Amino acid sequence: MAKSIVFITVDCLRADHVGFGGYRRPTTPFLDSLTAESFVFSNAIVAGTPTYYSFPAIFAARAPLALGREILGLAPGEATLASVLKQIGYATAAFSAANPYISARCGYDQGFDVFRDFLDHEFGHDGLPGEEASGNGHASASAGRLREINRQLQRLSRNVVSLAKLYDEVYFQYCQRWAIPPATSLDDLRRFPSADRIVGEACSWLATVGRQPFFLWLHLMDPHAPYYPTQKALEITGQPQTSAQRARYLNSFWQRSDLKPQSLMRHRDEVIALYDAGIRWVDSQTSRLVETLRNFGLWDNCIFALTADHGEEFLDHGGRFHPPIGLMEELIHVPLLLRVPGLQSRTTASSFSLANLAPTLIDAAQARPQAGFERESRWEQIKTGASWNEPAVVECIGGCTNPFRRDSGNRLRPRLLAVREARYKLIFDFESKRERLYDLETDPHELRPLPDGTETVVRRRLLECARRHIERARNERNDDLSLRTRLSEMRLEWAESSHQSATAGF
Ligand SMILES: [Zn+2]
Known part of the structure; x- marks a missing residue:
């Protein structure tokens, strides 16, 4: 019987802030315990960043810009992890904590019987961190x-x-x-539904699935800015004294555009503590979800995967949040844990691109889908304990912080590309036409790019990989899907403008 799949994506979760990624704080005690029966990818790399360049690859196993930079999200009718599983008889449900970039508008509801994205009045916002009021x-x-x-x-x-x-x-x-009137409750300040609410909805749905195989996707926003963890999360992370008022002050401070990094450092650790509390809450609610799966007798036939769409910067290279600017490790290196019943626990250091995740999950579930993906599955190597050498490629539009705008300041800017092996990483900026090569073994924090002219063999290998990626993306380009996406966007825009005209009384 095909196995069910529970897939959790956590927004903004850095690889080095989970226990099994070596973090000094106990942010993920439950997930750490799960590694005893899981396959851990210590070099899991997103295929694009942020959310809007990462998720197309996670769900459709293709390069984020493969359909053209003007296409945002998934194309109508595109084969996705959910649609492929639904086609072969899976019950499918998604509960996503109000991130507009993975909403139905961007095509993410495809293939789901139940799709709840919480983008209602209560959490009606665009989720961009820069917009938090500074007062x-x-x-x-x-x-x-x-x-x-x-x-x-x-x-x-x-x-x-x-x-x-x-x-x-x-x-x-x-x-x-x-x-500003004093803040009295963290719940009132929070912009996104917290993990307990998303998990609660998921558990209710699980009670209805019966014995058929299912695919359940949860997207959790607890570590996303503004950082307002639950009161309980503050308590279990040893910060019960942090008031709502203090949390608001810290978030407002952290968003100040008038301060240089050295001034922002003043409160950096306190801000990180709030972010970490968000991760701890994800961990405890994941534990609750797994407990429910066990109680329902579903866990033994269930694949469980947890990863992130990108990381988060805390002045590591002078920046904050996760704009697509540098493709440094704090943004592209994410945790990935895969639990498959019967699979030996192991850790691999091979570079694993999240663009390979969907086909790998489908193979691991023995679901034998009809539709193929552009990117291949790594299940065979995972199962047999073999490693692989293909580097992960990351791409995005440099500086595109508002993809809903299509002007040249955003979606039409030059691309940024990174090629990431387990040890070496090359970043190529198509705007400056410059490359930077890092040796992550000797320089894990990417503070010293290797001087030009050194490591010529490595450089050539990674540049060649970048060239193949661009060429492959060109060959993969599916004009039919691009056209359908454009038409669908035009339909949405038309619907919106007629709605506005109607409400304006025209
Ligand atoms: Zn995101």
Whole structure:
């Protein structure tokens, strides 16, 4: 009998912040215990970053930009992990914690009997971290006169650099301490439904599946900015004293655009502690989900996989959050744990691209699908204990922080590409036409690119791999799918504009 699959993706989860990835804090005690019966990929690499360049590869096993840079998400009718499994009789359900880039609008509902993305009024936002209010938008309407004085002060202060800095600091502190009503609850501040809610929905659905094989996908946002863990998560991570007010202050501080990295360092550790509490909550709720699977008698025939769509930066290279800028390890290296009943636990250091995950999962489930994927399965090597040498390739549009905009500042910018082996990594920027080569063994934090002209053999090998990737993407390009996506987007835009016209009374 084909095995069921439970697949968890965690937004923004770095490989080096889980226990089985060597983290010093106990963020993942349950997942660590699960490694005793799992295959662990210590070099799992996303195929694109952030969310909108990572998920097409995870679900459709293809390069993120294979359909053209103007295509966002999955194409209508494209073979996906869910649609392939549904076709062969799996019950399918998705519970996703309000990330608009993996919504039905971007094609992710395809193949799911039940698709719940929580993008309702309660969590109706675009999920972009840069938009968290730093206080400026919270002043009450009655403060109009104050705002005018403030505007004048701001204008005056811009003439003198030191005065401008002082102004920014005073204004930030004023907003945080006096202008905004005090925060009383972390639950009120949180932007995304927390893991307990997503897991709760999943458990209710599991109670209905019966004996047929099923595919259950959960996408959890707890470690995503703004970092507002549950109160319980703060307690179990030893920070019960962190109040909602303090958490809001830290998040607002962390989003300040007027501060340089050295000033932001002041609260970095506290911000990371909030992020880690989010991971701890994912871990405890995953434990609850597995317990439910056991209670329902489903665990013994169930494949379990957990990974992330990308990581998160905490000033490692001077940045924050996860914009597609550098393709450094904190963004592209993610945890991946695969539990298949009967499979020996093992860790592989071979570089594994998440573009190979969907076919690997289908093979591991012995589901024998009709539809093929562009990327191959690694199941044979995993099963037999063999390794593989193919490097992982990561691609994205450099600096594209708002893919819903199609202008040249976003989706049409030059691409960024990384080729990642277990030891060496090459990053190629198509804008500057420059490459950087890192030896991750001697320089795991990517602080010193190898000097030009050194390691010529490695350099040539990785550049050749980049060339093959671009060529393959060109050959793989499926004009039919691209056309269908464009038509579908046009239909959506038309529907939206007619809705706006209707509500505007035209
Ligand atoms: Zn994401």
